[in-house]
Amino acid sequence: MSARRAPHKRAAFEPLAPAVTGAPDMHRPAATVAGAVLVFLRAAAGMLWAFGVAFELPPWLQAVAAASGDASDGSSPLTLADFDTTPGVFLGVLGFVALVQVVFGSFVLAGGNVARVVVMVISTLSIIGSFIGWWEFGQDITVRTTLLTLSLDILVLLALSSREAAAYARRPRRRRRERRRDGARTPSSRRAVGAPSDSAG
Amino acid sequence: MTARRRWSIGRALDGFFFVFAGLAAIWLAYLSFTASFSLGWAGIAMVIAFWVLLAYLVLPRLHRILTAVYVPDYFMGRTRTSDGLLGDPVNLAFQGEREAIEAVMAAAGWIAADPVSLRSSWRIITSTLRRRSYPRAPVSPLFLFGRMQDLAYQQEVAGSPAQRHHVRLWKCPDGWLLPGGRRVDWLAAGTFDRAVGLSLFTLQVTHRIDADTDIERDHIVGSVRAVPGVAVDVIRDFSTGYHSRNGGGDSITTDGDLPIVDVSAVGVSAVDVAAAEAGT
Numbered sequence: 001m002s003a004r005r006a007p008h009k010r011a012a013f014e015p016l017a018p019a020v021t022g023a024p025d026m027h028r029p030a031a032t033v034a035g036a037v038l039v040f041l042r043a044a045a046g047m048l049w050a051f052g053v054a055f056e057l058p059p060w061l062q063a064v065a066a067a068s069g070d071a072s073d074g075s076s077p078l079t080l081a082d083f084d085t086t087p088g089v090f091l092g093v094l095g096f097v098a099l100v101q102v103v104f105g106s107f108v109l110a111g112g113n114v115a116r117v118v119v120m121v122i123s124t125l126s127i128i129g130s131f132i133g134w135w136e137f138g139q140d141i142t143v144r145t146t147l148l149t150l151s152l153d154i155l156v157l158l159a160l161s162s163r164e165a166a167a168y169a170r171r172p173r174r175r176r177r178e179r180r181r182d183g184a185r186t187p188s189s190r191r192a193v194g195a196p197s198d199s200a201g
Numbered sequence: 202m203t204a205r206r207r208w209s210i211g212r213a214l215d216g217f218f219f220v221f222a223g224l225a226a227i228w229l230a231y232l233s234f235t236a237s238f239s240l241g242w243a244g245i246a247m248v249i250a251f252w253v254l255l256a257y258l259v260l261p262r263l264h265r266i267l268t269a270v271y272v273p274d275y276f277m278g279r280t281r282t283s284d285g286l287l288g289d290p291v292n293l294a295f296q297g298e299r300e301a302i303e304a305v306m307a308a309a310g311w312i313a314a315d316p317v318s319l320r321s322s323w324r325i326i327t328s329t330l331r332r333r334s335y336p337r338a339p340v341s342p343l344f345l346f347g348r349m350q351d352l353a354y355q356q357e358v359a360g361s362p363a364q365r366h367h368v369r370l371w372k373c374p375d376g377w378l379l380p381g382g383r384r385v386d387w388l389a390a391g392t393f394d395r396a397v398g399l400s401l402f403t404l405q406v407t408h409r410i411d412a413d414t415d416i417e418r419d420h421i422v423g424s425v426r427a428v429p430g431v432a433v434d435v436i437r438d439f440s441t442g443y444h445s446r447n448g449g450g451d452s453i454t455t456d457g458d459l460p461i462v463d464v465s466a467v468g469v470s471a472v473d474v475a476a477a478e479a480g481t
Contacts, residue, residue, distance in 0.1 A: 141232055154222070
């Protein structure tokens with residue numbers, strides 16, 4: 001009897017539509033854009049701090065630069081002498097770090113899930129580091145020290161962990177970069193993965 | 202089979218980051234709050250930053266986490282906000298095709314709302330502040346069946362979006378039955394926005410609604426009943442038990458009746474003609 005009636009009735013509860021995967025044609029949500037922009041800002045803050053250490057900046061810019069970096073107490077601004085390197089090497093290393101951040105930010109903007117998770121892992125580690133320093137060692141976190149970078153980390157994490165950003169990064173799509181599992185399912189995407197133009201991204 | 206799998210490392214990670222980000226945001230709110238004391242006049246900007254952080258990031262994320270735990274996800278005559286809080290009550294039902302509903306609502310003097318976008322959001326803010334008319338002002342998303350509303354209509358009251366009649370409609374899933382076994386094609390939630398204020402639960406700027414949702418429900422029914430071909434049936438005491446608060450913390454009272462507006466007998470072309478005649 002129940003078998004006969006079953007097709008006409010739905011369950012009393014609605015299945016919780018897991019917003020974990022979006023529609024293939026979904027628009028890029030604001031959360032994804034915000035996350036990527038914050039990653040870019042993080043890179044810009046890092047470069048500003050590097051320039052602040054390497055060169056003489058106007059006082060107001062010096063203050064911003066100090067806040068962008070990891071000055072633990074903010075007592076005396078760091079100079080290049082503290083690092084024992086040439087300006088070229090110093091700026092080169094930090095420029096490379098910023099470049100990596102920009103690349104990851106671009107992947108996040110394009111909707112890559114691997115890049116999103118990697119950025120979230122790095123932000124999480126950075127936040128945990130700041131928290132341990134604050135809780136265990138009493139480091140001050142104020143506007144003059146690391147509040148700016150910490151806010152950027154937390155805002156990045158908030159934006160990229162939101163449901164919309166997750167749904168966008170996990171949406172099924174025709175052209176695939178990092179998830180071969182989807183590519184194996186549809187013939188068109190298998191072709192796209194093998195296409196030479198796709199590897200340029 | 203693997204596509205339907207409920208648990209995966211990726212999802213578990215997502216869940217962890219979702220909750221961790223909420224906790225980190227609480228910490229950030231605390232830090233910015235304490236920092237505002239030591240900044241003199243700049244502290245005022247810091248307090249505003251603290252409110253923005255709290256209202257638009259921290260509290261929504263906390264509500265999202267907690268409501269996912271304790272608000273059951275079956276139909277209970279209430280819509281839900283994007284944070285998962287219980288929203289406006291479902292107090293109307295429709296029978297009929299989408300085109301017929303659109304035609305009837307247009308003929309009854311209802312105006313479809315713009316979708317929420319950066320531009321429409323900015324425009325509703327400026328027109329509310331300057332008391333300008335914005336008849337197509339967007340309405341905030343509410344969720345039923347896990348979906349945002351399919352249709353939204355409104356009527357401005359005093360020439361500004363601060364006060365308005367509005368109603369949201371959701372298409373029911375195929376074969377879905379109301380509690381009690383009746384079949385309807387659409388469910389709707391109509392409430393009257395009486396002013397702009399702060400939400401009790403998230404502290405966000407939002408519309409406060411009139412507590413007596415029956416007045417708005419009867420206003421909607423009365424306006425569409427005038428359209429020829431529309432029939433109205435009522436389920437008495439459908440949701441008598443749902444006296445409560447909506448997603449913004451405004452109290453709601455209702456007699457619990459659920460009118461079912463049947464527009465399936467309305468020919469779309471006939472309504473268009475009637476509307477055209479009324480307009481000329």
